[in-house]
Every structure is written in structure tokens, then in C-alpha cells.
Amino acid sequence: MNTIAGYNFAYLDEQTKRMIRRALLKAVAIPGYQVPFGSREMPLPYGWGTGGIQITASILGRDDVLKVIDQGSDDTTNAVNIRRFFARTAGIATTEKTEDATIIQTRHRIPEKPLSEQQIMVYQVPLPEPLARLEPREAVTRKLHALADYGLMHVKLYEDIARYGHIASTYDYPVLVNGRYLMAPSPIPKFDNPKLHMNPALQLFGAGREKRVYAIPPYTKVESLDFEDHPFSVQRWEDPCALCGAEDSFLDEVVLDDAGGRMFVCSDSDYCTTRQAAGHTGSQSPVAKEAA
Amino acid sequence: MNAPHIPMLPGFADPVDDGQRVFRALLDALARPGTVRQLPGLQVSLPRVPAPLHVAAGAVLLSLTDFETPLWLQSPGGELAAWLRFHCGAPLVAEPGEARFAVIDSPATMPPLSAFAQGEPEYPDRSATLIVQVAGFEPSGLRLRGPGIKAECCIGIAGLPAGFWRQRRDAQAHAPLGVDLLFVAEQAVLGLPRSTQVTQADEDKEN
Numbered sequence: 001m002n003t004i005a006g007y008n009f010a011y012l013d014e015q016t017k018r019m020i021r022r023a024l025l026k027a028v029a030i031p032g033y034q035v036p037f038g039s040r041e042m043p044l045p046y047g048w049g050t051g052g053i054q055i056t057a058s059i060l061g062r063d064d065v066l067k068v069i070d071q072g073s074d075d076t077t078n079a080v081n082i083r084r085f086f087a088r089t090a091g092i093a094t095t096e097k098t099e100d101a102t103i104i105q106t107r108h109r110i111p112e113k114p115l116s117e118q119q120i121m122v123y124q125v126p127l128p129e130p131l132a133r134l135e136p137r138e139a140v141t142r143k144l145h146a147l148a149d150y151g152l153m154h155v156k157l158y159e160d161i162a163r164y165g166h167i168a169s170t171y172d173y174p175v176l177v178n179g180r181y182l183m184a185p186s187p188i189p190k191f192d193n194p195k196l197h198m199n200p201a202l203q204l205f206g207a208g209r210e211k212r213v214y215a216i217p218p219y220t221k222v223e224s225l226d227f228e229d230h231p232f233s234v235q236r237w238e239d240p241c242a243l244c245g246a247e248d249s250f251l252d253e254v255v256l257d258d259a260g261g262r263m264f265v266c267s268d269s270d271y272c273t274t275r276q277a278a279g280h281t282g283s284q285s286p287v288a289k290e291a292a
Numbered sequence: 293m294n295a296p297h298i299p300m301l302p303g304f305a306d307p308v309d310d311g312q313r314v315f316r317a318l319l320d321a322l323a324r325p326g327t328v329r330q331l332p333g334l335q336v337s338l339p340r341v342p343a344p345l346h347v348a349a350g351a352v353l354l355s356l357t358d359f360e361t362p363l364w365l366q367s368p369g370g371e372l373a374a375w376l377r378f379h380c381g382a383p384l385v386a387e388p389g390e391a392r393f394a395v396i397d398s399p400a401t402m403p404p405l406s407a408f409a410q411g412e413p414e415y416p417d418r419s420a421t422l423i424v425q426v427a428g429f430e431p432s433g434l435r436l437r438g439p440g441i442k443a444e445c446c447i448g449i450a451g452l453p454a455g456f457w458r459q460r461r462d463a464q465a466h467a468p469l470g471v472d473l474l475f476v477a478e479q480a481v482l483g484l485p486r487s488t489q490v491t492q493a494d495e496d497k498e499n
Contacts, residue, residue, distance in 0.1 A: 015358055025319065026417040028323050029322055029472045029486055030485075030487065059319065060312070147413075178438075202319070217323045217440040217487075
């Protein structure tokens with residue numbers, strides 16, 4: 001695709017890229033620490049992934065292949081628009097295949113296929129401060145991070161158990177990075193938390209409105225907070241994916257009619273279509289239906 | 293006034309792409325400490341840099357520094373200072389502690405690591421990045437562990453003063469504060485963020 005004239009490569013000017021690049025290098029050097037950066041106005045509103053877009057624009061090169069997912073899907077509005085934005089402003093190749101991408105920008109999911117050392121994950125983050133809902137003053141949360149005082153969060157998790165019998169967070173589940181910094185993994189389902197741990201890929205997080213970037217280097221220890229008698233666990237479903245039969249993926253509930261009909265399908269669209277192409281079927285597959 | 297006119301050396305041939313390529317190599321170098329990587333394409337994009345810089349050090353400065361980054365040079369020569377002012381616009385500072393980036397061309401006589409900005413407890417990112425020019429890299433001598441390293445990796449760095457690693461280990465008592473190191477030799481770079489634990493293979497004895 002031809003690039004739009006009048007913009008620098010990948011939209012941002014070079015000085016802005018340098019500033020973000022310096023912040024990213026510090027973020028990598030201090031795993032889980034939120035580095036402030038001068039977030040720019042982007043041609044789409046805060047909340048649409050401006051933090052992730054600015055990181056992608058700063059690291060992107062002409063040889064990169066970009067994949068963008070929104071809740072696991074390659075074809076929702078946010079994903080399609082961001083992919084097209086970079087195809088137009090940088091002229092780079094895009095893909096929907098997880099294994100072909102060198103940079104994967106994501107809103108709230110980690111692909112089901114394992115990542116490689118050659119890949120970089122870029123997360124769009126709405127609220128980078130894991131303690132924000134417990135302590136709104138940044139001056140205080142900074143001090144708590146400086147002292148590694150995360151008692152507030154443990155009390156919150158304990159109160160969940162006292163009230164509901166289990167830890168009630170199912171997404172944006174707090175993690176401790178490299179045994180030091182408490183970090184918000186962005187609103188990924190807690191199902192994806194184990195993939196953060198010792199991942200071969202570099203993981204970068206960008207919050208545009210809150211003006212913070214942070215990172216998890218490859219092969220870094222990431223623990224989900226829990227208690228000895230209430231260990232961390234992930235969601236499980238009773239049925240496999242209705243389209244590809246996968247039993248190991250994160251499933252979305254899809255309402256089929258107004259009579260209570262519903263099915264569960266993979267949220268990772270590339271994973272699901274790859275499996276379907278390989279001949280896997282589920283209860284709602286066209287083939288299975290014909291046979292029935 | 294009548295000094296002979298020395299034509300200034302050029303910067304990157306293509307600031308956008310060359311800067312991006314160098315940055316990605318540095319991002320990778322700090323994300324995977326202990327791996328030596330050659331900065332790509334420097335023969336074409338940056339054939340020469342002013343003495344005493346190594347080519348890789350020049351490339352790092354061109355890709356990361358600008359008017360926002362106070363820079364400290366161990367050997368602030370006239371040609372080098374003029375080149376940096378023109379291409380990067382970085383303010384040169386006399387005190388190591390004021391710098392965001394520092395270039396060490398002679399590690400034997402470098403100031404102690406504690407002379408550089410270590411960051412603040414609430415803002416550990418406000419620390420210096422040191423570009424240390426060394427004689428070269430060897431396959432062994434140091435054992436590295438920490439984020440970015442799968443289990444353990446071995447590497448050697450030639451030309452560092454005695455006591456350097458003990459100094460760095462002492463500084464790590466203040467983690468997560470500390471300086472981040474980029475070792476360069478000719479066109480190669482090795483990253484050593486503050487989070488990496490270094491032990492000497494021939495341990496016990498000093499240094």
C-alpha cells in the first residue's frame with residue numbers, strides 16, 4: 001500500500017520517537033516500573049490505544065510485519081484501524097498470522113500460539129497504576145512503589161476472599177514483576193497471566209492518556225499475587241470452542257438467538273481459523289451441522 | 293580564528309531508518325543482556341565518527357540524544373564536541389552527576405559509577421546511561437543472571453579496570469536505583485541493565 005505523503009515514517013516526528021525510545025530503554029532496565037513519557041496527541045482519541053500506537057510507531061522499522069488484535073480478534077474496528085494506520089503512515093507489511101508477525105500490538109489478549117524471541121508484544125493500557133483504585137494520589141502510589149509496600153493490594157485480595165470466597169478479579173489481575181514492582185498487566189483476562197511469565201518475547205506496555213510506558217523483558221519472573229491457601233488459578237470452560245473444538249483457549253460467549261441459545265468460541269481469531277483450516281471442528285461447525 | 297578548517301564529519305546517512313535500526317539493536321541488547329550484537333549497516337550509514345569515539349558509540353549518541361539529554365564526555369575534544377552539538381544538539385555538562393548519557397573512552401581512568409545519576413526512589417528512570425568503550429568481548433569470564441537471560445550466560449569484557457565489578461555489585465544494594473551500561477567495541481554493543489547480576493568466573497579473588 002502506498003504511504004500518505006506529508007508524514008514522517010510511522011507518523012511521529014523523530015524527536016518524539018527518541019523521547020519514547022529513551023523511556024522504553026529505561027522501562028526495560030527496570031522491569032515493571034512505570035516510566036513517565038511525553039504522550040502526544042494522536043489522530044484518534046485516548047482510550048483507543050494511543051499508548052500502544054506510540055510505542056509501535058517508535059519501534060517500527062521498514063522490515064517489520066505488524067499484527068494488531070483487539071480482544072484476540074484481528075477483524076474488529078480497533079484492530080483494523082490501527083493496522084491500516086501503520087500500513088498508510090509507514091508502508092509496512094501487516095499480517096493476521098501470529099507466527100508471521102515481528103510486532104504484535106494488542107488490546108487485552110495474548111495470542112494462544114506461543115511467542116518467539118524474535119517478536120515484540122505491545123499492549124494498550126488504559127490504567128497503568130495497579131494501586132489507582134485503592135489509592136488515587138499518585139504522590140502516594142509512587143512512594144508505595146519506591147518502598148515496595150504492596151500491603152494495600154493484598155488487603156484488597158483478602159477482602160475479596162472474605163466477601164466472595166475467592167479472589168474476584170478476572171482481568172487486569174495484579175502481578176509482581178521480577179520480585180520487585182507491582183504491575184497492572186492491562187485488562188488481559190487472568191487466563192493470560194501465566195503467559196507473561198518467562199515469555200521469550202519482549203513485552204512493552206503503553207498508556208497514552210496516563211503517559212506511562214513499562215516493560216517486561218524476555219525470560220522475566222512474573223507472579224500473579226495470591227495466598228498459600230487461595231492459589232492463583234485461571235478460568236476454565238465446560239465446553240470446548242464451538243467452531244474449532246479447542247479446549248485450551250480463552251473462549252468468548254456469543255448469543256445466538258433470543259431464546260437463550262449461545263455458544264462459546266475462541267477469542268483468538270487467528271488460532272481458531274488456523275485450527276479450522278487444519279480440520280478441527282466443534283459443535284457449531286458448518287460440517288458438523290450438515291452431518292447432524 | 294585562523295585555525296585550519298576541519299570539515300565536519302556527517303551523521304547518519306538516513307536519520308530516520310538508521311536511527312530506528314540502531315535503537316532496535318539497543319532495545320534488544322538491553323532486553324537480552326550479555327549478547328554481543330553488531331549494529332547493522334554502519335559501514336554505509338556512519339562510516340566515520342570523530343575520535344575517540346568508536347563507531348557504535350557515535351551511532352548510539354546519534355540515535356538517542358538530543359536537546360533533552362545532558363551529555364558528559366570523558367574526553368571532550370573540540371571536534372567531537374562540535375560534531376555532537378551539530379548533529380545531536382545535546383548540552384555538554386562538566387559534572388558526571390548531571391548527565392543522562394555519558395561516554396567513557398578510557399575505562400581505566402573513569403569516575404566511580406556512583407558519580408553518575410542513580411535515579412531517585414520514586415523515579416529510578418532518572419538515571420544515567422553509560423556508554424563504555426572497551427577493547428573487545430570474549431566468550432567467558434563473567435556469568436550473568438537476571439531478566440532477559442533464560443538461565444545464565446557467559447561473556448567476557450576486555451579492558452575494564454580492576455574493581456569495576458565489585459563497584460557495580462556494591463551499587464546494586466541500592467536497586468532498583470543504578471546506572472545502565474552499554475559496552476561498545478568498534479561496531480558491536482553489549483547491554484548491561486542495572487537488573488543483571490554479574491559474577492566473575494574466577495570469583496573469590498578480588499576485583
